[in-house]
Amino acid sequence: xxxxxxxxxxxxxxxxxxxxxxxxxxxxxxxxxxxxxxxxxxxxxxxxxxxxxxxxxxxxxxxxxxxxxxxxxxxxxxxxxxxxxxxxxxxxxxxxxxxxxxxxxxxxxxxxxxxxxxxxxxxxxxxxxxxxxxxxxxxx
Amino acid sequence: xxxxxxxxxxxxxxxxxxxxxxxxxxxxxxxxxxxxxxxxxxxxxxxxxxxxxxxxxxxxxxxxxxxxxxxxxxxxxxxxxxxxxxxxxxxxxxxxxxxxxxxxxxxxxxxxxxxxxxxxxxxxxxxxxxxxxxxxxxxxxxxxxxxxxxxxxxx
Numbered sequence: 676x677x678x679x680x681x682x683x684x685x686x687x688x689x690x691x692x693x694x695x696x697x698x699x700x701x702x703x704x705x706x707x708x709x710x711x712x713x714x715x716x717x718x719x720x721x722x723x724x725x726x727x728x729x730x731x732x733x734x735x736x737x738x739x740x741x742x743x744x745x746x747x748x749x750x751x752x753x754x755x756x757x758x759x760x761x762x763x764x765x766x767x768x769x770x771x772x773x774x775x776x777x778x779x780x781x782x783x784x785x786x787x788x789x790x791x792x793x794x795x796x797x798x799x800x801x802x803x804x805x806x807x808x809x810x811x812x813x814x815x
Numbered sequence: 816x817x818x819x820x821x822x823x824x825x826x827x828x829x830x831x832x833x834x835x836x837x838x839x840x841x842x843x844x845x846x847x848x849x850x851x852x853x854x855x856x857x858x859x860x861x862x863x864x865x866x867x868x869x870x871x872x873x874x875x876x877x878x879x880x881x882x883x884x885x886x887x888x889x890x891x892x893x894x895x896x897x898x899x900x901x902x903x904x905x906x907x908x909x910x911x912x913x914x915x916x917x918x919x920x921x922x923x924x925x926x927x928x929x930x931x932x933x934x935x936x937x938x939x940x941x942x943x944x945x946x947x948x949x950x951x952x953x954x955x956x957x958x959x960x961x962x963x964x965x966x967x968x969x970x
Contacts, residue, residue: 695851708842708849709880713899725900734904736850739876743852752856752872752914759908759960811875 681815760809935967
């Protein structure tokens with residue numbers, strides 16, 4: 676757990692990075708934990724019947740896993756006030772195989788009056804952003 | 816141009832408050848593991864209490880479990896005409912008043928805020944107001960806003 680001070684932050688500063696590794700078991704585990712059993716996340720035949728090449732990761736798995744980098748960095752969950760994203764590209768998960776997503780958390784903006792930091796998350800899969808405007812607001 | 820079949824009469828609809836969802840320590844740990852979290856406050860009551868929490872704390876997106884279950888009232892209503900095989904998740908947002916802790920009893924009210932149609936695509940925005948039951952009253956915990964994009968027939 677870190678003890679980060681507001682004063683130590685600068686816009687543009689990278690505060691944390693993490694590599695997410697998704698394989699089919701990751702998707703099945705997330706389906707069970709979240710209750711989202713949409714077969715596009717575990718059944719290739721179904722995924723292909725709706726026009727996909729194969730199984731894709733849950734957007735919420737990517738969104739939730741990406742923000743763990745902020746949760747682990749700040750330590751205190753009560754400081755995470757807001758978190759939003761748009762889903763810009765699906766992540767294909769092969770069988771067998773692993774899809775890796777590189778997450779970088781950067782200070783996007785600082786509000787000295789409110790004492791909040793906007794942390795921007797960049798999540799890259801095969802060199803392309805999979806989350807757009809992924810932003811967490813952290814209070815100090 | 817094709818039209819989406821989504822029923823626009825549902826704009827502004829509010830569903831009755833759900834029955835309470837009891838937040839469990841093991842469910843928080845299971846969800847945190849599924850996300851690859853290594854935040855000890857998701858797993859250890861001792862660490863969580865050391866931070867001043869009443870019990871283990873849920874990861875930021877845990878509320879989606881409760882929100883998606885509540886949104887099913889709308890999504891699975893045949894009258895709403897949301898064809899789930901044509902749905903893509905467009906965006907999601909969590910706005911917290913306080914974190915979710917093990918032991919919370921959470922009730923949810925689902926609102927259908929917006930349905931915008933363009934070029935055969937319907938963008939449906941729902942908002943879940945999730946509150947904790949406490950001493951016979953409720954306190955706001957988190958607002959979950961979600962937009963689904965639904966392709967029309969022929970798209």
